[in-house]
Amino acid sequence: MNIKITFPDGSIKEFPSGIKGIEIAQSISEGLMRNALAIEVNGEIWDLSRPITKDASIKIFTWNDKGGKYAFWHSSAHLFAEALEALYPGVKFGIGPPIENGFYYDVDLEGRPFGDEELAAVEKKMSELAKQNSVFVRKDVSKAEAIDYFTKKGDQYKLELIDGLQDGSITFYQQGNFVDLCRGPHIPSTAPIKAVKLLNVAGAYWRGDEKNKMLTRVYGITFPKQKELDEYLHMLEEAKKRDHRKLGKELELFAFSEKVGMGLPLWLPKGTILRERLEQFMRKAQVKAGYDPVVTPHIGSKQLYVTSGHYEKYGKDSFQPIHTPDESEEFLLKPMNCPHHCEIYKTKPRSYKELPVRLAEFGTVYRYEQSGELHGLTRVRGFTQDDAHIFCRPDQVKEEFVKVIDLVLLVFKSLGFENYTAQVSLRDPNNKAKYIGEDALWDKAEREIQEAADERGLKTVAVLGEAAFYGPKLDFMVRDALGRSWQLGTIQVDYQLPQRFELEYVGSDNQKHRPVMIHRAPFGSLERFIAVLIEHCAGNFPLWLAPEQFAVLPISEKFNGYAQQVVDKLKESDIRGFLDDRDEKIGRKIRDSEVKKVPFMLIVGEKEAIEGKVAVRKHGEGDKGAMDLSEFVEKFQSDFKMPVVD
């Protein structure tokens, strides 16, 4: 009996029933057969050795496909497990999935030490085993068989996994002496795994629950060619050079001090310029968008946060209350600006005619983050949000939300953030106790967010369990140099705080109504935004943001006088820079400014002094030739200016 196989290009061929993926690959070309790693059959990824018995649409995966890489790395995880078991008999295995770059395996070494030396030994064993070209064999097993096997082996983690599986849908995979509970798919054999690197060891709670035992997670990556591994490792090295913590130190943007306290950044003069430029940019954009700036204190009475619900939710895990000499008073460092803004809203009766009221503040907030969470500027304990709260009528929610989306997109566009993900952060439906408020309002808010995103044609990804405790969010996620994803901009619809603070407005019907609040921060926090910005531009900031836009470099001390005039004139035009009047050769001065990533170097010597010119050199590009100072200013004027805010 024949079956119909549909190829990705839409063509259909007939094959005998029971044909294997690898045979289909062979029928196309010998080359494809050699490179094939897995096959997609009707949307499911299969082993190449699994017989296909029904009509199917197929796609053959090679190393160039994500599906192919996943199968490759999944098989590599098994190879790792095989090597580990060979060296550490009795080791117990958790889960070992492929990930975006490589794979990991969670293992229980029962206290046996596992460091760099052990890593290297396992790595070596993996390469040895790979060369044996063991075939990955898939085997259907009954639940009883599966339980029996792992009971004998004494692996309680696998037994726990089997417990959650349906009888009849359980498969084992074996290569060499190693058998694993696994749904697959796998590559045909271990031979293609030519280059192996175990990257690091970390702790990970079994099943991601901190109440469970912590297992040892080993991260690794493999490639079909050594060269590809070398390139990957080189790429990692390059990414590390863009790490904002490294550049922040080198470019003197910010610092941390043990004495000040962990997670409390100190902004150095150059970093402060950067920060203030971004702040000015946002202030301008917000004035145009109808926001009113406000300022509120850094602390607030405990009662404020009891009202908002933050105290109940985070009180124990926050900085603890500040006490006054009169013991009856308690104040909290503000972890949020919204309660303060609610109180501003309440300072007078509001009419439906004046809504929406948009209150904006660069509010510095303090949150007690767990010590292990702190990470450069991306996760800190004191940071400044470009916060604002929009108080509007229910019929204005969508329109206001869309306007905020536009503002976030303007920010991202102005700073060249093109690779963001718009994430709709929803409630975890299985854990509603984590959230406050009625279902109906949550559903409404979630619907409004999705509609607003759709209206702007945003491609969104919905993620359950990521909502704030008072409402769903639209989060804009951006990756850092090492591919870690961070939340920057965020927009939230909130029906809860207006209730808790009993916010009201008088409608056209002369009745009291409850406004809706939209929380929003396009940058998110200046700290995190700047961290990601640094990594995006590798410290080469857009000219309008650069802390130092130019350096004037005299050829020798004889021209320091003229050089100073140049500096003064540029400063008059609000262009930032400095004079390098050190007794050094020009090559040295250029090098130092290049290393500091100063956008423009203006070199002045005898010729320039006589002609009243500057020799312009652009960072990373080189000599642009001599020109009048006014010509220089004019030529790059648009770059010096802050992006136009529409």
Added chain:
RNA sequence: GCCGAGGUAGCUCAGGGGUAGAGCAGCUGAUUCGUAAUCAGCAGGUCGUGGGUUCAAAUCCCAUUCUCGGCUCCA
């Protein structure tokens, strides 16, 4: 908070029981120079902190703190 690895001069790093090292940065002097490092000299550290072992500790042990990689968390 949890698991693991680290902390030596301002920075990057060597040294792993026997008098604290290098390069860069800094300071002083010489040099006055044309597009990515001029030369010479000087100075700089209770080896994260606190205990312990030892005749002797940067080095070995314990505790603590901070940093790094993950996990959990993230208003």
